[in-house]
Amino acid sequence: MPAAKIYKRGRGKNGLEVSPINTSYRVLSLTFRPSKRVNMTVSDSPVTVSCLASDRANKITIVNDTSASLDVFVSKYSGGSDEWFSLARGASDTWQRGSGLWEAVVVRQDSKRMGLYVQSGSQVTVHCVNRDNKGIHVAQGNGKNENHISVLNYSSVPVQVYVTKYSNDRGSDEWFQLGTQTSDSWARPGWEMVVVKSPLGEARTGAYARAGDLVVFNG
Structure with missing residues (x-):
């Protein structure tokens, strides 16, 4: 699989710009x-x-x-x-x-x-408390910014993502599309739920992450 392209929403051509990220994570298979x-x-x-x-x-x-x-x-x-x-x-x-x-x-x-x-x-x-449940991996401290939660779509299809806003009531918890092999980040200074669903919404999964983390999923 080619190296993932890392983007940040809101700047540059089409609202996107390349942004460096630590990609030394362990990729697991995602089960929706x-x-x-x-x-x-x-x-x-x-x-x-x-x-x-x-x-x-x-x-x-x-x-x-x-x-x-x-x-x-x-x-x-x-x-x-x-x-x-x-x-x-x-x-x-x-x-x-x-x-x-x-x-x-x-x-x-x-x-x-x-x-x-x-x-x-x-x-x-x-049965036990494990952040890596059902194939979704939380790479602690591997995000773009210590005050953001980053999400990387390492799959071959676009997905939709939302992040709760318990630690930032000015943020948005609307669904955002995340293209293949791309990432985005949400300004959240604390713990939040990250939810992913397939393009038609027929399959969904989630993980609990905190500021500075990178949530990785692989379709």
Whole structure:
């Protein structure tokens, strides 16, 4: 695969300019979560995402299957609270959200954090906290700027990306297209959820990253 072309939005011809970036990252294969509702159980995966009963299509349930307590928050794009809640070892809790709509789920255990992007009507069972979940890799400190989160599309097709704005309420959390073999960065001084979807939106995945990180995915 040829070397990735690194761009920054907002300057130069067509609003783009070449910008240097540290590309010494480990590229992993990206596995998108299909929009068609299916149970997902991956061997050695840090999480298992499964479907709830049809009468619970407006809920997201988190199960703590790790050996210690977890802190959890669920985004509130379709309503509810996005405060952190503690989940004891072996415990579970449920968040009500818009039926069939997508939300970010973030779990924290000591210094480790992990993010997922799931559809309401799902149960997320957390087995361990690992930032490199389901093929998406967070290269810590490899971004363009210590106050930005960088995203590199190392795949052969364009994708759409959005980044939450918890640490910068002046930022945008709209979807932006990211071309093949290109990168972009979002001004975020703290931790955020980075979400990627395929061109038609039928497949989506995500990762939790902080300022200075580079999120890499390979279609």
